[in-house]
Amino acid sequence: MIDVRAPLSVGDVARRAGVxxxxxxxxxxxxxxxxxxxxxxxxRYARDVLRRVAVIKIAQRAGVPLAAxxxxxxxxxxxxxxxxxxxxxxxxxxxxxxxxxxxxxxQLRDQLDGCIGCGCLSMADCPLRNADDRxxxxxxxxxxxxxxxxxx
Amino acid sequence: MIDVRAPLSVGDVARRAGVxxxxxxxxxxxxxxxxxxxxxxxxRYARDVLRRVAVIKIAQRAGVPLAAxxxxxxxxxxxxxxxxxxxxxxxxxxxxxxxxxxxxxxQLRDQLDGCIGCGCLSMADCPLRNADDRxxxxxxxxxxxxxxxxxx
DNA sequence: ATAGAACCTCATCTATAGGTGAGGTCAAGG
DNA sequence: CCTTGACCTCACCTATAGATGAGGTTCTAT
Numbered sequence: 001m002i003d004v005r006a007p008l009s010v011g012d013v014a015r016r017a018g019v020x021x022x023x024x025x026x027x028x029x030x031x032x033x034x035x036x037x038x039x040x041x042x043x044r045y046a047r048d049v050l051r052r053v054a055v056i057k058i059a060q061r062a063g064v065p066l067a068a069x070x071x072x073x074x075x076x077x078x079x080x081x082x083x084x085x086x087x088x089x090x091x092x093x094x095x096x097x098x099x100x101x102x103x104x105x106x107q108l109r110d111q112l113d114g115c116i117g118c119g120c121l122s123m124a125d126c127p128l129r130n131a132d133d134r135x136x137x138x139x140x141x142x143x144x145x146x147x148x149x150x151x152x
Numbered sequence: 153m154i155d156v157r158a159p160l161s162v163g164d165v166a167r168r169a170g171v172x173x174x175x176x177x178x179x180x181x182x183x184x185x186x187x188x189x190x191x192x193x194x195x196r197y198a199r200d201v202l203r204r205v206a207v208i209k210i211a212q213r214a215g216v217p218l219a220a221x222x223x224x225x226x227x228x229x230x231x232x233x234x235x236x237x238x239x240x241x242x243x244x245x246x247x248x249x250x251x252x253x254x255x256x257x258x259q260l261r262d263q264l265d266g267c268i269g270c271g272c273l274s275m276a277d278c279p280l281r282n283a284d285d286r287x288x289x290x291x292x293x294x295x296x297x298x299x300x301x302x303x304x
Numbered sequence: 305a306t307a308g309a310a311c312c313t314c315a316t317c318t319a320t321a322g323g324t325g326a327g328g329t330c331a332a333g334g
Numbered sequence: 335c336c337t338t339g340a341c342c343t344c345a346c347c348t349a350t351a352g353a354t355g356a357g358g359t360t361c362t363a364t
Contacts, residue, residue: 161340161341162340162341163340163341173340173341192341192342193341193342194340194341194342195341195342
């Protein structure tokens with residue numbers, strides 16, 4: 001008989017969250033999830049971590065780096081499970097990030113459309129090269145893609 | 153008096169392409185660009201590399217990893233500068249990749265919209281978690297984002 | 305009680321895309 | 335001539351996100 005309220009082992013979490021045990025170790029080491037230890041020093045987790053890992057994976061799909069995800073999760077109280085309201089705030093922020101990413105990629109695609117066959121790459125006023133330069137001037141690389149995430 | 157047809161040094165390429173000297177070294181080591189050496193063993197490049205570097209940077213913005221960019225460039229004859237037709241083929245292929253990326257991110261955003269506040273993350277039929285599982289089942293991680301690039 | 309599965313830590317490795325500094329060489333102007 | 339800036343190689347470092355294996359311990363079921 002399985003008690004659905006029993007604490008989860010690393011293996012349980014890994015299997016049920018669809019990640020490897022190494023990943024669970026890694027997330028705990030990075031402070032993204034939290035648990036306690038058994039008498040014999042084995043990891044134990046509340047069922048709540050499953051939702052946390054799910055949230056982490058969704059944010060990663062949206063392109064949010066782990067450090068930023070941690071920042072966002074840290075801004076939430078840790079003494080209770082994630083609530084719907086928490087998820088609402090996180091998903092809204094990440095949705096906006098996603099929109100910005102989509103906007104940037106769409107703009108690039110449109111520029112690519114406009115430039116296909118034009119051979120203008122060597123000219124100073126090519127929109128593709130200029131957009132790139134404008135970004136480069138604002139800092140180093142990938143500004144649009146890696147721009148600040150919520151809570152960090 | 154500056155001869156616009158004179159070969160470029162690494163420093164020239166770096167300055168004019170908007171990358172660091174380390175990056176030029178790196179690209180040459182990876183076979184993304186090619187040049188020759190002066191009597192004194194210093195790197196020399198034809199002006200053509202400027203266009204190549206520009207193409208590389210655009211592909212990177214589209215999310216194409218360097219190895220795939222190299223694959224695409226290797227499929228092109230190296231005994232002449234990049235032509236408009238070459239650029240046409242590359243940009244069309246990358247445009248499609250970009251479209252796929254945009255589609256995947258847009259789908260994720262729509263799912264996020266549908267799920268905001270629904271609190272369904274813990275349920276097995278949440279579209280966000282399922283989409284994730286479907287991807288995971290096809291291999292490990294980031295399938296949509298890193299899917300095959302042209303010429304590799 | 306004991307076999308075997310699951311778990312522990314720690315060190316090392318993978319891949320991507322470069323950056324940094326040491327120690328030495330090359331090239332051009334005053 | 336000789337200084338100075340640009341260049342060379344090589345080794346090692348950074349960050350991200352884990353994977354892998356060694357050597358030893360704990361848990362659980364029979």
